[in-house]
Amino acid sequence: MADSPIAVEHHNPALKHHFANMEQQREASSLGMWLFLATEIMFFGGMFCAYLIYRYWYFPDFAAASKSLDITLGAVNTAVLICSSLTVVMAVRAAQLGKRQEQVVYLALTLVLGLAFLGIKGVEWTSKFKEHHIPGPTFNFEGSVPGHPDQPVDQHHAQLFFSLYFAMTGMHALHMIIGVGIFSYLLYHAWKGKYTPEYHTPLENSGLYWHFVDIVWIYLFPLLYLIDRKK
Amino acid sequence: MATAALTAERENYLNQEYGIKSWLLTVDHKRIALLYLLSITFFFFIGGFFALLIRLELLTPAGDLVQADTYNKLFTMHGQVMVFFFLIPSIPAVLGNFLVPLMIGAKDLAFPRINLLSWYLYIIAGVLMLHCMLTGGVDTGWTFYTPFSTAFSNTKVIEAGLAIFISGFSSILTGLNFVVTIHRMRAPGMTWNRLPLFIWAHYATSIIQLLGTPVIAVTLVLVVLERALHLGIFDPTRGGDPLLFQHLFWFYSHPAVYIMILPAMGVVTEIVPCFARKRIFGYQFVAMSSIGIAVLGFLVWAHHMFVAGISLYAALIFSALSYLVAVPSAIKVFNWTATMYKGSITFSTPMLYAFGFVGLFTMGGLTGLFLAALGIDVHVTDTYFVIAHFHYIMVGGAVMGYLGGMHFWWPKISGRMYPESLGRLAALIVFLGFNLTFFPQFILGYLGMPRRYWQYPPEFQVLNVLSTAGSTILAVGYLLPMVYFLWSMRYGKVAPDNPWGASGLEWMTPSPPPTFNFDAPPVVDWEAYDYEHIPAPQEARSGG
Amino acid sequence: MSEPIVSTKTNIAVWLTLLVLTGVTAGVAFVDLGPLNTIVALVIATFKALLVVLIFMHVKYTSEKLVKVVVISAVFFLLLLLGLSLADYTTRLLM
Numbered sequence: 001m002a003d004s005p006i007a008v009e010h011h012n013p014a015l016k017h018h019f020a021n022m023e024q025q026r027e028a029s030s031l032g033m034w035l036f037l038a039t040e041i042m043f044f045g046g047m048f049c050a051y052l053i054y055r056y057w058y059f060p061d062f063a064a065a066s067k068s069l070d071i072t073l074g075a076v077n078t079a080v081l082i083c084s085s086l087t088v089v090m091a092v093r094a095a096q097l098g099k100r101q102e103q104v105v106y107l108a109l110t111l112v113l114g115l116a117f118l119g120i121k122g123v124e125w126t127s128k129f130k131e132h133h134i135p136g137p138t139f140n141f142e143g144s145v146p147g148h149p150d151q152p153v154d155q156h157h158a159q160l161f162f163s164l165y166f167a168m169t170g171m172h173a174l175h176m177i178i179g180v181g182i183f184s185y186l187l188y189h190a191w192k193g194k195y196t197p198e199y200h201t202p203l204e205n206s207g208l209y210w211h212f213v214d215i216v217w218i219y220l221f222p223l224l225y226l227i228d229r230k231k
Numbered sequence: 232m233a234t235a236a237l238t239a240e241r242e243n244y245l246n247q248e249y250g251i252k253s254w255l256l257t258v259d260h261k262r263i264a265l266l267y268l269l270s271i272t273f274f275f276f277i278g279g280f281f282a283l284l285i286r287l288e289l290l291t292p293a294g295d296l297v298q299a300d301t302y303n304k305l306f307t308m309h310g311q312v313m314v315f316f317f318l319i320p321s322i323p324a325v326l327g328n329f330l331v332p333l334m335i336g337a338k339d340l341a342f343p344r345i346n347l348l349s350w351y352l353y354i355i356a357g358v359l360m361l362h363c364m365l366t367g368g369v370d371t372g373w374t375f376y377t378p379f380s381t382a383f384s385n386t387k388v389i390e391a392g393l394a395i396f397i398s399g400f401s402s403i404l405t406g407l408n409f410v411v412t413i414h415r416m417r418a419p420g421m422t423w424n425r426l427p428l429f430i431w432a433h434y435a436t437s438i439i440q441l442l443g444t445p446v447i448a449v450t451l452v453l454v455v456l457e458r459a460l461h462l463g464i465f466d467p468t469r470g471g472d473p474l475l476f477q478h479l480f481w482f483y484s485h486p487a488v489y490i491m492i493l494p495a496m497g498v499v500t501e502i503v504p505c506f507a508r509k510r511i512f513g514y515q516f517v518a519m520s521s522i523g524i525a526v527l528g529f530l531v532w533a534h535h536m537f538v539a540g541i542s543l544y545a546a547l548i549f550s551a552l553s554y555l556v557a558v559p560s561a562i563k564v565f566n567w568t569a570t571m572y573k574g575s576i577t578f579s580t581p582m583l584y585a586f587g588f589v590g591l592f593t594m595g596g597l598t599g600l601f602l603a604a605l606g607i608d609v610h611v612t613d614t615y616f617v618i619a620h621f622h623y624i625m626v627g628g629a630v631m632g633y634l635g636g637m638h639f640w641w642p643k644i645s646g647r648m649y650p651e652s653l654g655r656l657a658a659l660i661v662f663l664g665f666n667l668t669f670f671p672q673f674i675l676g677y678l679g680m681p682r683r684y685w686q687y688p689p690e691f692q693v694l695n696v697l698s699t700a701g702s703t704i705l706a707v708g709y710l711l712p713m714v715y716f717l718w719s720m721r722y723g724k725v726a727p728d729n730p731w732g733a734s735g736l737e738w739m740t741p742s743p744p745p746t747f748n749f750d751a752p753p754v755v756d757w758e759a760y761d762y763e764h765i766p767a768p769q770e771a772r773s774g775g
Numbered sequence: 776m777s778e779p780i781v782s783t784k785t786n787i788a789v790w791l792t793l794l795v796l797t798g799v800t801a802g803v804a805f806v807d808l809g810p811l812n813t814i815v816a817l818v819i820a821t822f823k824a825l826l827v828v829l830i831f832m833h834v835k836y837t838s839e840k841l842v843k844v845v846v847i848s849a850v851f852f853l854l855l856l857l858g859l860s861l862a863d864y865t866t867r868l869l870m
Contacts, residue, residue: 018338018416018747027839028341028415034842035407035441038849043445045853046479050453050464052857053475053864071801078797086790089781089831096780136461156469163462163471167453211832215824221797222816226804230812414841442852478860529855533863545863 014199026201033205037212040175044216047171051164051223054157060145061157063228067146068133069165070124074225077120078217084113085214088207091190095200100193103203107187110210114180121173128162135163147231165224172220175213182206243646243743258343259746264329265644266350267320272713274316274357277364281309283706286668286699292692294685302685303370304386310373311391312364315398316357318629319487322494323440324353324405326636327433329644331409333737333744334427336418336753341411349404356398363390372683374484377465377476381457389458392451399444399451402490406440409433418736420755424518427735427759428511431518432497435525439486439493443529447483450476474539481532489528491625492592493521495632496563499585502639503567505733506582507574508767510760513566520559527556534603538612546605553603560596564589579731580654584635587662591627595620598673613683616676619669627665634661634712639733641716642726646743649719653711661708667701732768734760779836789830796823 012022019025055062091106132140141158145151186203189195195203244261254262285305288296297305328346332339340346363369369391371380380388413426413434454476456462463469465476504511511517533541533549567589576582598620601607611617642648671694676682680691687695729738740749757764800819808815829835834842 016343018341018343024415028411030839031414031841031845032342032345032407032411034845035410038845039403039407039441039445041849041853042442042856043449045856046446046449046482047453048853049479049857049860050475053472053860054470056861056864058470071804075797075801079794082790082793082797085793085827085831086786089786090783093780093783093786135463154470156463159463160470163464167456167462167464171449171452208832211827215827218823218827219820222800222804222820226801226812226816228812229804230807442849446856474863475860478863482856529852530859533859541863542866544866545859548862549859 012198022198029201029205030208033208037208040212044168044171047164047168048219048223051168054160054164055223055227058154058157058160059227060148060151061154062161063146064143064153065133065141065158065161065165066225066227067229068131068141068143069225070127071225071229073120073124074221077117078221080113080117080120081214081217084110084117085211087113088210092200092204092207095190095195095203096197098197100190103190103195104187107183107190111180111183111187114176114183118173118176118180121169121176125166125169133162135159135166146228168220168224172213172216175216179206179210179213182209241741242745243741244746245646245743247746256347258339258347260328260332260340260343260346261644261744261748263346263350264325267324267328267353270350270354270357271317271320271325274312275709277361278309278312278317279706279709281305281312283702285309286702288685289687289695290699292687292689292695297685299685300370303372303683304368306683307369307372308364311369311395312360313625314373314487314491315395316353316360318491318625319398319402320353320405321491321629321633322498322636323409323433323436323490324350326498326633326640327409327436327494328405330640330737331412331430331433332416333643333740333748334430334735335413335416335421336736336749336755337412337416338747338749340408341416342408345404346408349401349408352397352401352404356394356396356401359390359394359397363387363394374480375451375454375476376480377454377457377473378467381454381465382468389455392455396448396451396455399448402440403444406437406444409437410441413437418753418755421736422755424514425755425757425759426518428500428514428517428521429494429497432493432500432521435521436490436493438522438525439490439528443483443486443490446479447487450479450483474536474541477536477539478533481535482529485532485535486525486528488621488624489524491629492632493524495588495629495636496521496592498632498636498639499567499588500563501733501735502581502585502635503570504760504762505639505731506577506579506585507571508732508762509570509574510762511566512569512572513562514759516562517566520562523559524556527552527559531556531603534608537605537608550603550605550608554600557596557600560592564593564596578655580649580651580658581635581639581731583655583658583662584631584638587658587665588628588631588635591623591631591662591665595623595627598623611676613681614676615672615680615682618682619672619676622669622672627669631661631665634658637712637716639731640737641719642730643737643742643744645716645720645723646726647719647723648726648730649712649715649723653715657708657711657715660704660711664701664704664706664708668698668705669701671695671697671701727768730768732765734762734765779833781830781833781836785830789826793823793826 015022015025019028087106087109091103091110094102094106128134132138139155139159139162141153141155143153145153183206186206190203244259254266257263284297285302288294288302294302367387369388370386371384371388375388375392413430453462453464457465463471465471465473467473500511500517531549531553533545534553537546598616602611602617602620638649638654675691675694678691680687726742728740728742736753736755739753796819800816803815804812828846834846
């Protein structure tokens with residue numbers, strides 16, 4: 001890198017010493033975030049792999065267990081997350097345009113929507129607890145295979161479905177909780193006016209994370225809630 | 232090169248600041264490399280201690296030194312410590328951390344604070360592992376196979392699983408840092424085709440760390456959840472499939488072997504041209520074979536499961552794919568050999584390790600082909616043949632590469648020369664000790680001695696005694712460098728900037744380098760391994 | 776700065792599409808399409824994911840090829856994990 005731009009760009013307090021300029025720093029952070037998301041794909045991928053195999057093996061029992069999930073709550077939660085993705089996008093846009101007020105509003109909305117998602121998830125989990133659909137010694141699933149009223153559901157296989165359900169939605173919820181933490185931090189700094197059109201990398205990268213968590217749910221919703229609803 | 236006297240006094244990364252705080256809070260990649268060096272050396276000796284106990288128990292056919300339960304814990308913790316706390320971080324976290332920014336002409340890694348974070352994660356994981364070992368240990372084998380680990384073992388599986396989960400994050404963050412650094416921080420003129428092959432090897436390694444490690448992380452989480460919260464994902468009594476655990480485990484753990492061996496290949500690729508005074512033969516082939524090994528390494532995992540009950544059709548596919556990995560590996564061996572051909576070779580310590588690496592890796596690789604063949608694999612699965620095979624790769628390959636690299640770059644790291652004749656002696660002892668330890672195990676395995684037992688029939692004793700004798704020699708070979716490296720920090724000859732007359736940016740800055748690596752930002756206008764134009768070193772060839 | 780600023784109009788359009796598709800995916804689950812149900816659900820989910828990646832995550836606008844390479848290779852390795860595991864599970868019973 002030539003010397004002159006370094007001298008000019010050093011005025012930006014957010015520039016770290018080992019980068020030549022803001023552009024290089026921003027591109028490095030962005031690539032870092034995308035690589036991190038690649039690891040996240042593989043992390044959830046392990047569970048998707050388990051899900052795929054057991055669903056292939058025990059399809060009728062999985063369909064029955066899936067039917068016991070509340071499709072309304074699941075669909076509402078999907079919509080909540082999609083709305084939160086929109087508010088994140090708008091917050092990033094506000095930062096790009098240097099509108100602090102808007103930034104704060106959209107970040108606050110994102111937080112509210114994130115918490116709403118977790119709240120609805122909590123309601124769903126509580127009802128599973130009451131219905132004894134928690135894997136373990138007390139597990140009990142009553143019902144028959146969809147389309148075959150006289151064929152009872154295999155307890156073990158239904159339990160396997162709920163093991164995966166709790167592992168996957170639990171891991172997803174954990175990511176949401178971390179996301180809520182990150183966005184609280186962002187909200188505080190946005191309030192302080194830290195993110196400007198020149199420097200808002202944390203906002204941008206956290207946005208990428210939030211969208212990723214949204215995408216995981218976009219797949220979880222049909223895979224867990226909609227296995228076979230037609231009968 | 233005449234600046235030897237000057238370099239001793241000038242400011243560098245070691246003497247810029249003093250005190251424990253300046254180390255524990257450092258974000259300098261070179262200091263973090265040294266933090267890693269200390270920590271992994273510690274774990275290396277713990278793992279080595281377990282290994283020696285294993286070998287002592289196997290000195291006699293009867294189970295006299297330890298009981299079966301203790302023996303199970305010994306080999307489990309030997310494996311877990313050596314794999315997750317020594318081999319995986321060894322070359323990347325120490326030499327890679329130190330050298331990646333230097334070699335590409337950067338001031339630091341892209342994310343210095345994340346680099347420090349990954350060391351702290353390693354330490355947290357290490358402390359958890361130590362606590363686990365001191366309060367009872369684990370006996371599942373380093374592989375955590377279900378359902379034993381989830382339903383039967385009454386040892387500290389959860390703690391060990393979490394320790395390895397956390398160390399996985401450390402590994403992921405190191406890999407992430409390297410990939411971003413190599414993409415974004417190269418000096419002007421440092422094009423991809425001018426990168427040292429050490430960098431290519433680390434790039435390939437990082438890809439595996441990024442894409443493989445998360446899978447074992449989630450798998451261990453599922454094992455922990457199954458033990459703690461009665462989830463049933465791997466539980467055969469509830470319709471779960473224990474083989475699924477093996478699939479997910481080996482999806483990471485087979486490529487993990489390449490996390491260990493690729494950086495060692497990178498080290499050897501730096502050493503061989505330097506001490507043969509020749510440009511590397513087939514630069515692009517060596518670079519691409521690193522990437523090839525990383526990618527193909529993901530396609531072969533089920534060859535660990537041939538007798539476990541996977542379908543024969545899948546076994547055929549995985550067996551065929553396993554042979555493919557031999558192609559890029561062989562390309563590397565041929566290229567090193569071709570580089571040496573008609574070179575003017577010096578038998579310095581690093582070069583001795585490189586020779587050792589090429590020979591032992593070749594043996595380890597070729598015996599790997601035996602194991603990839605379905606029929607032979609059935610005969611030798613879970614015998615000492617497998618043990619010998621992967622120790623030839625991991626110890627004969629990765630550790631030889633690590634030691635060779637430590638000797639090669641020690642003058643740069645410490646600013647001092649180690650005693651050359653002692654170095655050569657240690658290299659020889661390591662080579663002999665290694666072969667005496669592990670070669671008999673090939674025969675033992677082929678004769679049918681199974682792994683993971685604390686007793687064995689008396690007819691196997693002669694070979695076991697040889698192996699135990701070899702392991703004590705090997706231990707001496709490992710202790711020697713530690714002693715003279717420490718000695719050299721105070722009494723060693725002051726190292727010149729480029730003691731070996733080597734190519735590469737790291738040799739164009741003082742030894743030890745200044746905190747920001749280069750006095751002036753480097754601009755590269757020459758090709759890699761330009762040994763036709765680099766004068767052979769005047770001094771420091773004959774130390775000791 | 777090379778980073779794109781996406782118009783509010785585009786963002787709202789994507790948001791509405793995502794909401795509509797959520798409704799469609801839930802509704803179509805009650806229609807008997809045979810084995811196509813699963814495929815339709817996955818196609819819709821993938822389309823939604825693509826919208827989020829390309830527009831909300833700015834991949835469509837970025838001049839940086841590398842980001843695309845990272846996304847594609849991660850998905851590729853995920854498919855390797857799924858595909859090669861299935862190579863075992865789908866053929867086990869043939870023996």
